[in-house]
Amino acid sequence: MPDFDWNDLRAFLAVARVGRLTIAAQRMGIDHSTLSRRLSALEGALGTRLFDRRPSGFALTNDGERLLVDAERMESMAITLRARLDADVHQVGGTVRVGTPEAFGTYFLAPRLAELCAAQPGLEIELVANPRSFSLSKREADLAIGMTRPETGRLFARKLVDxxxxxxxxxxxxxxxxxxxxxxxxxxxxxxxxxxxxxxxxxxxxxxxxxxxxxxxxxxxxxxxxxxxxxxxxxxxxxxxxxxxxxxxxxxxxxxxxxxVRAYWLVAHADTRDLPRVRLVSDFLTRQAEAAGDAFWLKGP
CATH class of the missing domain: 3.40.190.10 (Periplasmic binding protein-like II)
Incomplete structure (x- = not known):
């Protein structure tokens, strides 16, 4: 496959996860025409159609479904390599997206971000405080705060706080x-x-x-x-x-x-939980929840 470009897999994964060309392009930081060309190049190199273009969005074909499994394995390998390199040079930088319920994100986490940002100037935080569940396998977030412990998926969860x-x-x-x-x-x-x-x-x-x-x-x-x-x-x-x-x-x-009484659970994906930047934010969330004491209760529990 002389025309195959491994970088086009990133374009494929982005579209496969959101089903929309414009949204995937925004997440990758490129225009949608460039993304469309990358998909066409990948399909040409592989000699098969990976998506059905529908009015509702992009749907994976059977060949696209098969490629998705291998593409995610390659992504996992790249993430692991990046984690090792970051650990070797002792750098903590990059972006961490945290998905939370709206009350926790707005009234608990947001007022505490100043401390984290001041301590880690190379770190960028994306806080998504919405009433919804976040799919870590689709890379909608690096860390998620949920109200239940996930039962399936390559996920690691621990109770953050009652x-x-x-x-x-x-x-x-x-x-x-x-x-x-x-x-x-x-x-x-x-x-x-x-x-x-x-x-x-x-x-x-x-x-x-x-x-x-x-x-x-x-x-x-x-x-x-x-x-x-x-x-x-x-x-x-x-x-x-x-x-x-x-x-x-x-x-x-x-x-x-x-x-x-309810609980918040801190959830990370197996592929990214050991990235230094993800681990740093995870530890910060844990410390903040522990330090809050009775803030989550009308009186002491």
């Missing part, structure tokens, strides 16, 4: 609403909850644990917007304590009676 949630309402709501003396009173109040078919993990389905008789009047897809709705007096909601404590205008409701 955290607690409770009921909250705006101070004005509690002053105007009927008294809430026990959990029996809760179904009679207005509630803010999640849009059920948009839940990215079942761990967010809190309200049945509080009371099966609760039916939210306002359903919102992410917790930060829920927080603002509660602050505006929309009703009661289950919120993480580390998030709610940033708003002194919120009141904890029945804190002794309703206490929900």
């Amino acid at each position: 955290y607690a949630l409770g009921l909250y309402a705006a101070r004005g709501y509690t002053e105007l609403a009927d008294a809430i003396r026990s959990t029996d009173d809760l179904p009679g109040h207005r509630w803010v909850g999640y849009v059920e078919d948009l839940l990215w993990t079942s761990e967010l389905n809190y309200l049945p644990q509080v009371s099966p008789a609760i039916h939210p009047q306002a359903r919102i897809s992410n917790v930060i917007t829920q927080l603002e709705a509660v602050r505006g007096g929309a009703g009661l909601a289950v919120l993480p304590h580390f998030l709610a404590r940033t708003c002194p205008d919120l009141v904890a409701v029945l804190p002794e009676a309703v206490r929900i």
Whole structure:
């Protein structure tokens, strides 16, 4: 295959993982016409079609599926080699993308990035704080914070921290609403909850644990917007304590009676977990979570 260019495999992997030429080109830092030429060159060198071009995006053909396995093996070898070279020269640099739930990324991690950036001027951090799961095998992130331990894949996971949630309402709501003396009173109040078919993990389905008789009047897809709705007096909601404590205008409701516990898991891919830059950020996250102490709890656990 005299016309085969191994570098074109990077283009192939980028498109295979996102299914969109423009998005893949953005991730590679090239224009989409260049990326298209690389794909065409690879297909020409191999003498086969790797993608079906559809209105919905690029779908792998059977030959593309077979190539994907070998291409990812080659990528893994390149990553391992890069890790060894970095370790030999004691350099910590490059980019680490961290995917997190929006509350953890916005209210816990983001305020602590200054310390990491100041200590590691050669390191670049991409923080993606979105209500979603991140695929490390598709390289959507180098590290991911999840709410469950992954069961499949070449992934390494460890519990980062347990955290607690409770009921909250705006101070004005509690002053105007009927008294809430026990959990029996809760179904009679207005509630803010999640849009059920948009839940990215079942761990967010809190309200049945509080009371099966609760039916939210306002359903919102992410917790930060829920927080603002509660602050505006929309009703009661289950919120993480580390998030709610940033708003002194919120009141904890029945804190002794309703206490929900969840966990954040730190997940890395087997191919990249030992890269110095990934390991450094992983260790930083672990130290920050340990140092936070009772920040994740209304009171000590």
